[in-house]
Amino acid sequence: xxxxxxxxxxxxxxxxxxxxxxxxxxxxxxxxxxxxxxxxxxxxxxxxxxxxxxxxxxxxxxxxxxxxxxxxxxxxxxxxxxxxxxxxxxxxxxxxxxxxxxxxxxxxxxxxxxxxxxxxxxxxxxxxxxxxxxxxxxxxxxxxxxxxxxxxxxxxxxxxxxxxxxxxxxxxxxxxxxxxxxxxxxxxxxxxxxxxxxxxxxxxxxxxxxxxxxxxxxxxxxxxxxxxxxxxxxxxxxxxxxxxxxxxxxxxxxxxxxxxxxxxxxxxxxxxxxxxxxxxxxxxxxxxxxxxxxxxxxxxxxxxxxxxxxxxxxxxxxxxxx
Numbered sequence: 001x002x003x004x005x006x007x008x009x010x011x012x013x014x015x016x017x018x019x020x021x022x023x024x025x026x027x028x029x030x031x032x033x034x035x036x037x038x039x040x041x042x043x044x045x046x047x048x049x050x051x052x053x054x055x056x057x058x059x060x061x062x063x064x065x066x067x068x069x070x071x072x073x074x075x076x077x078x079x080x081x082x083x084x085x086x087x088x089x090x091x092x093x094x095x096x097x098x099x100x101x102x103x104x105x106x107x108x109x110x111x112x113x114x115x116x117x118x119x120x121x122x123x124x125x126x127x128x129x130x131x132x133x134x135x136x137x138x139x140x141x142x143x144x145x146x147x148x149x150x151x152x153x154x155x156x157x158x159x160x161x162x163x164x165x166x167x168x169x170x171x172x173x174x175x176x177x178x179x180x181x182x183x184x185x186x187x188x189x190x191x192x193x194x195x196x197x198x199x200x201x202x203x204x205x206x207x208x209x210x211x212x213x214x215x216x217x218x219x220x221x222x223x224x225x226x227x228x229x230x231x232x233x234x235x236x237x238x239x240x241x242x243x244x245x246x247x248x249x250x251x252x253x254x255x256x257x258x259x260x261x262x263x264x265x266x267x268x269x270x271x272x273x274x275x276x277x278x279x280x281x282x283x284x285x286x287x288x289x290x291x292x293x294x295x296x297x298x299x300x301x302x303x304x305x306x307x308x309x310x311x312x313x314x315x316x317x318x319x320x321x322x
Contacts, residue, residue, distance in 0.1 A: 052093070052105045056301040058294040060113055066120030070277035073146050074119065082125035085112045086139050086148035086270070089130040090223035092246030093303045095150050097130065104128045108267075110298035111168055111286075112149040115269065118285030132220040134200030137161040140272050147282065148270035151240055153202045154317070163275060164268035165282035168295070170314040171240035172261025173203045176247060178229060179256050184236050186259035190214035193235040196225035203239045206263060222247075230254060240265045242303060249306040266314055276321040283316050 068074040077083045087104055089097035095108040113123035131139045136152060139145045140162045151171070154164045177184050184193065191213035197204040199218035207216050217234055219225055225237040226247050237244065241261050248255045269286075271278050289295045290313045299310040 052302045052305065056297075057110060058114070058297040058301075060117035060123055060289075060294065062117045062122055063120045066118075068119065068277055068281050071275050071281065073272055073275045073278050074281070076143075077121060077146050081121070082127060083112075083116050083119075083121055083146045084127045084129060084144075085116075086131035086136060086145040086150060087112065087128045088150040088221075090221045091151060091243050092250050093306050094243060094246060097128075105302070107169075107299055107302040108149045108151065110302055111269070111295075112147070114289045114294055114298065115147070115149075115282050115285045118288060119281060132200070133198040134220070136270060140270050143272075146271075147278070151243060151265075152268055152270050153240075153265045154268040155202065158270075159273075159319075161273060163271040163273045163279045164317075165271060165279045166268035166286055166316060167266035167314045168269070168286050168290075168316075169242070169267040170311070171242040171265040171267060173206060173238060173263040173265060174241035174244050174261050175258050176226070176229065176237040176239075176244040176255055177235065177258055178232075179252075179254055181235070184258060187211050187238075187262050190236065194233070195236045195238055196228055196234040197238050198222055198225070201239065202263075202265060207238055226255070242308075245306045245308055246303070266317075280318065283318055286313075287316055 087108060088095035089104065091106065091108075094106040095104065096106050097104050109128070112126060112128070116123040116126055129139075129145055131145065131148065131150070136148050136150070137158065140148060147165075148162075152164075154167055158164070175184060175187065175190075183189060187207075187210070190207070190211050193214055194217060195207055195211075195214045196217045196219065197207060198221065204216070204218055207214055217225075217228075222237065222239055222243060225234065228234045229237050230251075237247075241257060244257045248257050269282050271282065286295075289298075295313060296310050304310055
């Protein structure tokens, strides 16, 4: 059972919308969340469970006798007996925290677990910490976490601050709107629309730079954006299609993903920038788990529940040490 720490704080609420619409959407959201809660309880007659099922997740064999003495991060983790991993807590099927148990689940969580096992440390001992998008680089730089797995797009600017293993998945930026909205079909329709994303994220920056006529709103978490979408306080949520598909799958009568992806977002595992030994070892771990089938098993049991079949993993970019 993974140990956890309290999640980070959320951003302020956006201005309210009209009461009737807010009540209708709020009621729908409450019913959807209640259905998920009932499913988690497993009571007779309750809706089918939509979350990852433990019995369907891969079992990761812990590498015996593994040593990575050239990595200061690994040495510290080995001394304490477990890795401390940064993650997201509000992304269905990717990185989600159960408020009742404090446990994390999803594809990114499984990636973190398989890496831990390959690096010789029991994945059940991982301490997951929720880190907001804007704080990822700082958390790695100050040693708050050993590595970060949470829809973390690899790009050149971030490589100046942290190291990246992978990528282990390729996503693309998309838009989430209310199911009854036919006005927004792609980013070209965002002028004058209130669009929400996570502050500091790549999708936030892309809307800011490429679609300046949109009325951009930023919060710490995408869950706040989705809440505001359901209560008519924003018109769209934008981030990677993998994240948005998860939200739409949880509330298909309320939400939909529109248009084609308008970017490429290679997800990597963030590590301290100077720890090349750790980065290359994680590259090896990802490659091994893709070859032995655990990567696909982890996808099918988590992100695959959104209805999108497993793609081919992208080629790992073993860029040279700097």
